[in-house]
Amino acid sequence: MSGRRIQAALSAFITRALDPALCLGCAHVLEPGQYFCDACGLTLECVPQPCTLCGLENHSSDPRGSNPVCARCLYDPPRWQKLIAPLIYQGIGRDLLIQLKFSEGLHLANALATRLVEYFRRSRPQPEVLLPVPLHRERLLDRGYNQAFEIARILSSMLDIPLDTRSLLRIRHTESQSGLSASKREKNILGAFAYEPADVYTHVAVVDDIVTTGSTANEISKTLHRAGVSNVEIWGLARVLGIKG
Ligand SMILES: [Zn+2]
Ligand SMILES: [Zn+2]
Secondary structure: OOHHHHHHHHHHHHHHHHOOEEOOOOOOEEOOOOOOOHHHHHHOOEOOOEOOOOOOEOOOOOOOOOOOOOHHHHHOOOOOOEEEOOEEOOHHHHHHHHHHHHOOOHHHHHHHHHHHHHHHHOOOOOOOEEEEOOOOHHHHHHHOOOHHHHHHHHHHHHHOOOEOOOOEEEOOOOOOOOOOOHHHHHHHHOOOEEEOOOOOOOEEEEEOOEEOOOHHHHHHHHHHHHOOOOEEEEEOOEEOOOOOO
C-alpha cells in the first residue's frame, strides 16, 4: 500500500472512530452512508402489492400488475388519482416518524426518504411539482419546522422535481387530527386549504409524512381539482394500516 493510501485509510478510520454512523434503530455502528443495520432494516416493512389509490394491500392484484386498484377503491374511490406511501406505519418506522414530527429529528427525514425514494422514482409519469402539506402559521411558529416540507425538499432534490411551497396554503388553524375519528377528521379539516398557484400545474404530488385516514389528502385534492389540477398524487413516507381514506 502506498504512503498516500495508508494515510487515506488511516484518516477514514479516525473519522469513523470519532464520528461513527450509528443505526437509527439500535445504535449499532454502521458503514458510512448507512442509516440502518440489517436487522432494523428488515423491520422497516413496506405494504405488499399496494393499491395505487389507497396504498393498502391490494388482494385483487396479481404478479403481472393487472388490477392496480383494490375492490374497495373501485367501489368508493378517494378524490386523488394516485397514492404512494410505501412504509407500514409500525415498529421502528413509526417511532422515527413520531420523532420527526415532534422532536426536530430532521436527519430522520433524510434517512427514511433515502430508503424509500425508489418507490417514488419508478412512478410514471412523474409529477410536474411537489407541494408539501402546509402547516398553519401558528403551528409552524410553535414547532419551528414543517416535517412535510422537509420530506418534500429531500425528495425534490433526489428526484429533480421542482418544489413549490407557496401555492398550497393552510388558511385555517385546525385542531390536531391525532385521536380524532375518520368522520371528525373530515369535519375538522373542511375548508382548511387554499390554492393560489405560482404557475399553471395539471399534475402535482402533495407530500406529507404519514397518510392516516386520507381526510387531509381528500380535502386538498378537492381544493386542487376546483382550481383545475386534474391529476393529484398523494406522496407520504408511511401508511397507517386498517383505515381507508
Ligand atoms: Zn439496528
Ligand atoms: Zn384501494
